[in-house]
Amino acid sequence: MEDIISAYILSTRKQYKSGDLSSMYSKLFKYIDLSLKKLNVECIYTTSFSKHRACENIEFNGKNCLVYDQYLGQTFNMFNRILLEDKPTDAIFSYAHKLMGEYFNRYNYIREAAACGVLYSETRKALLSDGYVDDKRRRYTFIQEFFVMAHEAYHMILRESEDIRAEGMYNIDVYANRRRERTSILSQIPREEWNSLHTDEYREKWLTDEELEKEARDYDQDSQNEVEERINNLLENDENLREELCCDYYAASMVINICHFVFKIDICEILEAIYIATYHLRSLRILEIGCSNYIENGKLGNSNVDSKNPNQFIVESEETLSLIIRSQAMLQRALDLFDFYLGENSIIKTLMPTNSDRDVDKVKFHDDLMSSQQLHYKTIHDTVEQVIGNGLYNGMLEKEIVRREQNQVEFKRFLSSLSELESATNIGLSALAVDNFFGAAALEEQKLKFYNFN
Numbered sequence: 001m002e003d004i005i006s007a008y009i010l011s012t013r014k015q016y017k018s019g020d021l022s023s024m025y026s027k028l029f030k031y032i033d034l035s036l037k038k039l040n041v042e043c044i045y046t047t048s049f050s051k052h053r054a055c056e057n058i059e060f061n062g063k064n065c066l067v068y069d070q071y072l073g074q075t076f077n078m079f080n081r082i083l084l085e086d087k088p089t090d091a092i093f094s095y096a097h098k099l100m101g102e103y104f105n106r107y108n109y110i111r112e113a114a115a116c117g118v119l120y121s122e123t124r125k126a127l128l129s130d131g132y133v134d135d136k137r138r139r140y141t142f143i144q145e146f147f148v149m150a151h152e153a154y155h156m157i158l159r160e161s162e163d164i165r166a167e168g169m170y171n172i173d174v175y176a177n178r179r180r181e182r183t184s185i186l187s188q189i190p191r192e193e194w195n196s197l198h199t200d201e202y203r204e205k206w207l208t209d210e211e212l213e214k215e216a217r218d219y220d221q222d223s224q225n226e227v228e229e230r231i232n233n234l235l236e237n238d239e240n241l242r243e244e245l246c247c248d249y250y251a252a253s254m255v256i257n258i259c260h261f262v263f264k265i266d267i268c269e270i271l272e273a274i275y276i277a278t279y280h281l282r283s284l285r286i287l288e289i290g291c292s293n294y295i296e297n298g299k300l301g302n303s304n305v306d307s308k309n310p311n312q313f314i315v316e317s318e319e320t321l322s323l324i325i326r327s328q329a330m331l332q333r334a335l336d337l338f339d340f341y342l343g344e345n346s347i348i349k350t351l352m353p354t355n356s357d358r359d360v361d362k363v364k365f366h367d368d369l370m371s372s373q374q375l376h377y378k379t380i381h382d383t384v385e386q387v388i389g390n391g392l393y394n395g396m397l398e399k400e401i402v403r404r405e406q407n408q409v410e411f412k413r414f415l416s417s418l419s420e421l422e423s424a425t426n427i428g429l430s431a432l433a434v435d436n437f438f439g440a441a442a443l444e445e446q447k448l449k450f451y452n453f454n
């Protein structure tokens with residue numbers, strides 16, 4: 001069995017040497033495995049270190065295997081650094097070109113890869129850390145890596161257990177109904193009547209006064225009704241998307257249980273890190289969609305160009321709508337979990353260590369999540385969309401390539417940038433740092449506590 005898995009990894013990616021992170025990851029795998037074993041799900045775990053930035057669950061001959069690529073963790077770590085150090089947009093401009101360059105390189109789009117590579121190497125100074133080692137960043141990365149592993153584990157669990165699948169799908173239906181109710185109000189009520197909604201049930205369920213006003217102000221019924229309708233339909237009918245949401249939902253609970261009760265991380269911070277992970281994944285996916293559209297169509301937007309807005313294509317595709325749903329659903333999940341663990345009548349509160357965040361209020365928590373989301377837009381997501389929109393959709397990258405090809409010196413730099421892209425280890429070994437931070441003993445020492453609780 002292990003032979004088949006190594007053959008799979010060898011044939012799907014080029015491996016790089018990494019620091020020895022296996023001990024750190026095998027600890028996380030152990031936690032995941034305990035949950036799987038309870039349901040009699042057998043799984044083999046392995047890591048790779050390549051440009052194949054993914055966590056996958058694969059089935060070979062009826063056996064499950066979880067393959068985690070450590071480069072995903074490095075990427076999260078860089079995003080977290082950009083986010084938490086509130087870096088200028090130059091930083092993500094640079095990093096987005098590295099990621100695009102790697103993608104183009106993988107598909108042998110050498111001119112594009114080189115152009116992205118040289119733009120990255122010319123601007124990468126912006127990515128340098130200011131030297132401050134931030135524990136919060138380490139925790140974020142740790143939680144996010146764990147979350148994507150748990151998410152994959154739940155794909156396996158859903159394959160095996162009808163009951164768990166049914167319960168998960170029921171939760172998605174509840175969410176879908178709530179969302180439909182909300183959008184039907186947003187889409188039908190005349191704007192002049194918004195003020196009277198302030199005392200309405202709607203507000204209590206969904207929004208603070210300020211948010212309601214903002215949402216009502218911003219909601220353009222003509223253009224948004226259609227998008228909202230498509231989102232609701234996807235949420236109700238797209239089985240793949242519904243399974244993704246189920247896995248997100250369950251994974252968030254698993255991560256909170258282990259990270260809070262074993263590692264003593266603040267619940268609000270765990271939920272925030274997971275919520276932000278959905279935005280990281282969304283930005284990564286948008287870069288990939290942009291590059292793969294470019295590869296397929298020669299340039300972007302052929303199928304849906306109808307806009308002066310270079311980002312329009314991003315809103316248009318079903319896949320990006322799914323990404324939007326996942327981050328919105330995760331917000332709802334975070335608020336639900338908050339209620340479960342920290343809400344008024346939570347029994348779980350009594351199990352918490354006394355120094356934990358028992359008494360945070362929900363409005364503050366919600367506001368904090370919203371500010372992290374806005375910070376993500378400002379420091380990461382908007383720039384990623386612009387890089388794709390201007391670089392690929394509006395043809396700026398091609399202009400850059402032509403300009404540099406005409407100049408010999410520039411052309412040499414071009415080629416050397418490719419080897420720079422090849423070096424996978426140049427952004428540091430995040431997981432190793434995390435391992436040092438938590439210490440090997442912490443896991444063993446706290447293990448029992450969690451399982452008693454569970």
Ligand SMILES: [Zn+2]
Nearest residue numbers: 151155244247
């Ligand atoms: Zn998935």
